[in-house]
Amino acid sequence: MTRRQRLVIVLLLGANFMLSADFSILNVALPEVGRAVGLKVSDFPWVATSFALPAAGLSLLFGRLGDLYGLRRMFLIGLALLAASSLLGGIASGAVVLLAARALQGVATAMTGPAALALLITTFTDERQRARALGLNGALLSGGFTFGALVGGMLVGVLSWRWAFLINVPTALIILVVTPAVIHAAHVRGDVRLDVPGAISGTLGLVVVVFGFTEQSAAALAAGAMLLGLFLWIERHTPAPLVAIEMLAWPSVRWGNVAVLTIFSMEAGLIYLVTIYLQEVLHLGPFATGLVFGVPGLASVVAGIVAGRVVARRGARPVLLAALLVQGGFTAPLILLGSQPNSMWLLIPALFVGFFGHITAVVAATVAATSEVPEASKGFASGLMTTSQRVASTIGIPALAAAMAIRADLLRGIHLALAVDVLITVTAVVLIAVGLKPSRLPTTK
Template identity: 55%
Template sequence: MTTDTTAPPRISGRQRLILFVLLGAGFMLAVDFSILNVALPWVGAGVGLGPTGLPWITSAYALPAAGLTLLFGRLADLFGRRRLFLSGVVLLTGASLLGGFASNPEMLLTARVLQGLATAMATPAALSLLTSTFVEGAMRDRVLGLNGALLSGGFTVGALVGGTLVSLLSWRAAFFINVPVAVVILLLTPYLISESSVPDRVKLDLPGAVTVTGGLLAVIYAVVERNIPAAVVGVLLLAAFWVVELRSSAPLAPVRILKRPTVKWGNYAGLVVFTMETAMIFLMTLYLQRVLGFSPLITGLIFGVPGLAAVGAGVIAGRFIGRFGSREVLAAGLSVQALATLPLVFLGTGRVALAVLIPALFVGFFGHVTAIVAYTVTGTSGLANEEQGLATGLTSMTQQVAITVGIPILSSVAATQSVELTGIHLALSVNVAVTLVSVVLVWFGLRPRGERSTAAAAVPVPREAEEELAGSLD
């Protein structure tokens, strides 16, 4: 009797509970992010924060969430992933309570900073617990597909129910909704998830941690506030980080990992995926409300229905990757995202434009979610278990940075035109062009090694090198 070894791996009951906890945490953070964005005017009015201060409710969260994710991803490898994940959830609970009871701008912004810090701690730790629980291959691809689907679904659900929740209850509900979910996660995690192994001798690369964190914070601040001196400081600090990592005996982010094609090009693709789609949604929100005159509720429905439908892409993306490969699926997802944005460049001022916009959103969101899964699989593959915290820290950082900088960058492009609709068209054109060029770069950057060496095959090889290569092959 023969055994069928081709059957797809099955997820055990315990693994399902682990998925419930870890994916539930990510879903909670995504829902919370969307709900609070919808509730910004109510939140500002509730604590006496004027219109000019509203952007800082978002920025106070985004700066630590984006700037510290890489550091905490590596700390999870060094000091324990479960420990860092639980610490992040505890901090998120306290920060949410502080925000919900905030009575002045100072309390509110402090709560937002702490929420961003908690996100930077919990997100890469949760993702690395996922990738280390499920071995690389078909099962991990399926799990990361579910993660991408719930991430997209969380943003969509938050946008759909945010206005209703805040209207029926209070803006404070946008903060308090985290607390019961976080308590359940804190109760279940110690019984379901064991602590990851940590090195016997832990040595933190302090110069690397300081330079990369300072550099990321400065660059993100520069983009958000359009501050050139901060950009210069950020670039110099990131350059110093690279030099430090080359010389460090225990680097925070080993250069050999950062140079890996899967890590480098996977994260570049993720940056494009989130930057361009986040900006597109913002520009289309302006279009729907300022050009077509729709209410925020109708705008949320126009985005929400295609968004929920596209969640299915996350479920099947893992199977696509298993059949066709992550490189092919990543390029295809990016291409679909770009080509679905192209018709939006030609939208006019009549509401008949919805006949083009809504189908384009359906198709574009499907490609977007597929690309999210593919870039996460690409960026975390081929690495040892003890390096998964760093890998997931990089992919999480990429997401947070992209979400933060996408809107300011393409808003600046749109602002170069005096007519708002013309500016939206120009910014969307840049969106499509950048994404399509990136498809080409990612496709060739992720070429298998055999393809990489084809062009070099015709180049004469010195006899000494040829003999050395033959000896190594033997």
């Protein structure tokens, strides 16, 4: 690689690493942030979902806008918005301002993430260099969770929850200043068409569905389902869809995306439930919570290294099914968690093995969702999978939080939500095993 290419990697991967770390930093700080601005425990999910909703609903639209107006320009605008919204969140004194800051962070992520990935791909024309850069990107995304949990717990425990926001400001500003000197302005395409109705209906549908889960409103859930149905109709009939819905006609793509939805929604919900358990039931501080999450975070890094080799030897389908069973199977023992600190002897090993299964399932589902697809359509298949991942991360927390709220007792509510997590995961394994035929997914080379 040239010196400029190395600098490009540092800048773009640094930005993605920061976005990945943001999730676990704020996850550890979630109860303290919620209490500081006057939110009830039942409203804590909004701190996460107000970020995830725009990040999920707008990423495809901003990806298209990047093609239309310039990837580097979109990347820089996203970084500037991330710095400003993080500063706003760091000085927020009320729930409305804090949630607005989180939503703006989500918009910034929708701008920055797709542009960073596209710039990374276009920087390297050599396939081996590109694969190496993308491999580093994947490893840092896994490592970002561990870093965020550990540093987030330290910042919140030693300083204040506000630093979970403020740490983004200098990092984003440094990348913002250096980027124009290192990354060339990409070619602007004039033939890009925007699917604004699809973006509006899809984002509104997600917002209303999440609101329905959080507030346990059947009417909101029905309205959200109608809006998402409208979104699917628009995507099927518009000449320039945000999501290539027709890709779901391929069984491997269809069931690979079902797996992605299950993997990320249930794991995001599990992380939320464990955070509530550690801080609201065991009354651990943010620093101790960060250390607890650092253990499964290490398992994620190890799994990210070995999972590709296992899939290459065994094939995507058996590895996906086994890894999903591990993810759900090691969530099941957590239903026995008690109100005493000795429950940590059960929690930490279960999280470690469960996270190993989670990352392995992610790798296998990625292979499944993009296999059997012609080379010219792999970009569409990857975009559909990315959309499923973001949507899953959006709905997982409010769905399991709604199950938790059914029980008046907090610990029993957590037990019920964990049981729902296991049931959904096992059901998905059965459906995928039936729908994804063994002959469809040969081992990768």
